[in-house]
Amino acid sequence: MSTRTIKVDYLARVEGEGALHIKIKDGRVTGVQLQIWEPPRFFEAFLRGRHFTEAPDITARICGICPVAYQMSSVHAMEEALKVQVAGPLRALRRLLYCGEWIESHALHLFMLHAPDFLGYEDSLQMARDHPDIVKLGLQLKKVGNELVTLLGGREIHPINVRVGGFYKVPTKGELAPLAERLAWARDAARQTVAWVAGLPFPEYEADYEFVALRHEEEYPLNAGRLVSNRGLDIPVRDYEKYFQEEHVPHSHALHSHLKTRGQGRGSYLVGPLARYNLNFDRLSPLAQEAAGQAGLGPECRNPFQSIVVRAVEMLHVVDEALGLIAAYEMPDAPALPAAPRAGVGSACTEAPRGILYHRYRLDEAGLIQEAKIVPPTSQNQKSMESDLGQFVAGHLDLPQDQLTWQCEQMIRNYDPCISCATHFLKLQLDRE
Numbered sequence: 001m002s003t004r005t006i007k008v009d010y011l012a013r014v015e016g017e018g019a020l021h022i023k024i025k026d027g028r029v030t031g032v033q034l035q036i037w038e039p040p041r042f043f044e045a046f047l048r049g050r051h052f053t054e055a056p057d058i059t060a061r062i063c064g065i066c067p068v069a070y071q072m073s074s075v076h077a078m079e080e081a082l083k084v085q086v087a088g089p090l091r092a093l094r095r096l097l098y099c100g101e102w103i104e105s106h107a108l109h110l111f112m113l114h115a116p117d118f119l120g121y122e123d124s125l126q127m128a129r130d131h132p133d134i135v136k137l138g139l140q141l142k143k144v145g146n147e148l149v150t151l152l153g154g155r156e157i158h159p160i161n162v163r164v165g166g167f168y169k170v171p172t173k174g175e176l177a178p179l180a181e182r183l184a185w186a187r188d189a190a191r192q193t194v195a196w197v198a199g200l201p202f203p204e205y206e207a208d209y210e211f212v213a214l215r216h217e218e219e220y221p222l223n224a225g226r227l228v229s230n231r232g233l234d235i236p237v238r239d240y241e242k243y244f245q246e247e248h249v250p251h252s253h254a255l256h257s258h259l260k261t262r263g264q265g266r267g268s269y270l271v272g273p274l275a276r277y278n279l280n281f282d283r284l285s286p287l288a289q290e291a292a293g294q295a296g297l298g299p300e301c302r303n304p305f306q307s308i309v310v311r312a313v314e315m316l317h318v319v320d321e322a323l324g325l326i327a328a329y330e331m332p333d334a335p336a337l338p339a340a341p342r343a344g345v346g347s348a349c350t351e352a353p354r355g356i357l358y359h360r361y362r363l364d365e366a367g368l369i370q371e372a373k374i375v376p377p378t379s380q381n382q383k384s385m386e387s388d389l390g391q392f393v394a395g396h397l398d399l400p401q402d403q404l405t406w407q408c409e410q411m412i413r414n415y416d417p418c419i420s421c422a423t424h425f426l427k428l429q430l431d432r433e
Helices: 043-047 052-060 067-082 088-119 124-130 132-153 173-198 237-243 273-283 286-294 304-327 377-394 401-414
Strands: 004-008 018-025 028-035 212-215 226-229 244-249 252-259 344-352 355-363 369-375 426-432
Touching: 018 377, 028 377, 043 052, 043 369, 052 067, 052 355, 052 369, 067 088, 067 344, 067 355, 088 124, 088 132, 088 173, 088 304, 088 401, 124 132, 132 173, 132 304, 173 286, 173 304, 212 273, 212 344, 212 355, 226 237, 237 244, 237 344, 237 355, 252 377, 273 304, 273 355, 286 304, 304 401, 355 377, 377 401
Parallel strands: 018 426
Antiparallel strands: 004 426, 018 028, 212 226, 244 252, 344 355, 355 369
């Protein structure tokens, strides 16, 4: 009997720190542990006692890549508790802000964190030596997203212009006009991106996921809809905790989420671009659907390595939607609706770039937060990540050690895990007995 160990001391191009430990005995995978050892940052705890108006600014600090998602989930939950309904131009501006975040986040992951895997580079700096035009294109796309977030959010990282009921300040049509010109360029660039990533080499692997995402009657999901899955789940967001549960596992400080109705030891599910795409293909813009077809994708995609193509399709969709929102924009009568303190409970779910992000708050009559619950996308995907790694390794044990290690890291980056939101990640160990 022999034992072989693969260690990756620093897993690059993900946000955070941790370890992966895979055990193989007699040619069979006997254990997969995604070990997250950094303790949580207690945002739920220090939100308690704060006024509801402080929640958007506090939750924005949870992530520097997708702060808008945390803000939007928090304000939607607060507005449900306070019986405030935001519609019309204010709702459109929120979608426009969310489009900006998706553009910058998808561009960052696609070009800087994920594409090097498929081309055999350690990082985007090495890739830039041979593909400078591609990297420059990615940086410019990300910049367009940042500009949109800056205009609507007040700054590009941890925006400060979002409030319960709307915004502190709204833009004029004249202020949006230059962004329309930039977005017109970005639409062409995003189409080029879809075509480019479609030509990357993808490992052969498919999984039988339970996809979970928001679904809206008319829109591709960003900040509204019911929670649905491809296995019959169809619930209002307020029922999230009746169906989903977080649990501690011995090998990780981060919580694992599962569907309670799927039975003991089961219930893993997938959130994020693949889930949204499979459940909402018919809600993509015609331009995005056309680009997906030209990239070789149908209405269904189960290869997680092709999530890079799906991200590019989603980026094209939100650029296209942003242009439509700007063209139809009329300034609202006021930048925000009034929101008076009252006792109540509110919950909300929006689609962060990495998947559904759930918030629930309980307020007292003075509008102070008595309880807060936040479930980020990465913690919801952790059981699925472990399952994917186990199945992938089991089917690729014939690969050379270095190539198998590389593809395990690549599998993790398929998820674009923001472990700094859920905790952190880093080291890979593969034992063979």
